[in-house]
Amino acid sequence: MRLYYSPGSCALAPHIVIEETGADYEPVRITLAKGEHMTDAFGAINPRRRVPVLELDDGQVLTETHAIMCYLADSHPDAKLIPTDPLGRARAHEWMNWLASTVHVTFATFFRPERFLGEGQAKEPMQAAARQRYDALMHEIDGRLPGEGFALGGFSVVDAHLTVFLRWAARMDHDPASYPTYQALVRRVQDRPAAARALEIEELPPL
Ligand SMILES: N[C@@H](CCC(=O)N[C@@H](CS)C(=O)NCC(=O)O)C(=O)O
Structure with a gap:
């Protein structure tokens, strides 16, 4: 496989997860x-020109x-990365669908x-609203997470997904420490050897 x-x-989220599986894969930056x-080569792999992309050994491509x-x-x-009982699985999808959408x-x-504005519309008001909304969403997540363990109890794909969005706080001019329960969870994820390897490959410091 190629990621x-x-x-x-x-893409850091599936990167952590693929490391958790122990599967053989090639990370492609x-x-x-x-x-x-924007290269033709990448456009041929994913015409939407987004990451992550997982390319399977038979050449099939999976996005999202x-x-x-x-x-x-x-x-x-x-690797036990997603619950197998119906309600536990639904909770995992509930989190990930909300995080993505x-x-x-x-x-x-x-x-x-x-991408969200008509021609000539000013971007600043939308950006200011997005910054505020992001802060509200981070507080919402902070309030929903447990003080120990992981989002669904044991470590799961949800925690890998959650890790991405807190790491973007500084880019939104917010301090990750403002969301202490969320920050503590991300640190528990980063302490796992799989996440540490993914961060090393991506040449990123832990949060
Ligand atoms: N819904 C997609 C979104 C993928 C996405 O937007 N990826 C970003 C990186 S976080 C990207 O490739 N952006 C390139 C661009 O927007 O041009 C997913 O959850 O995987």
Whole structure:
């Protein structure tokens, strides 16, 4: 398998998960800041020009953080990365769907406002609103997380996904320490050898 990632992007979540599985894979760096997602070669792999992308050994391509993490967890059941009981699984999807559709999109309205605005519309009001909304979402997460363990009890794909969004706090001019329960959970994730390896490969310091 190949995992296409950009350092510190949402691809960090499946990067942590693939390391947790112990699977053989090749990490392929596509640095968004250098425009490497705009090459013809990457466009042929993912015409949406987004990371993460998981390329399977038979050449099939899977996109979307949530889907990639579920695939990795389900194809490595011994790693126990997603609950198997119906309610536990639904809770995992509940978290990841909300993170992708609400928290990630709030970040995108700050960093890619032009994608959400009509021609000539000012981006600053939308960015200011996104910054405030991000802070409210971080507080909401902080209030929902347990003081020990992980989001669903034991470590799961949800914790890998959560790790990404707190790491973006500084880019939104917010201090991760303002969300102490969330920060403590991310630190527990980062203390795991799999996350430490993913951070090392992406050349990122722990939060
Ligand atoms: N819904 C997708 C979003 C993927 C996405 O937007 N990835 C960002 C990095 S965090 C990206 O590739 N951005 C490139 C761009 O927006 O041009 C997912 O959850 O995987």
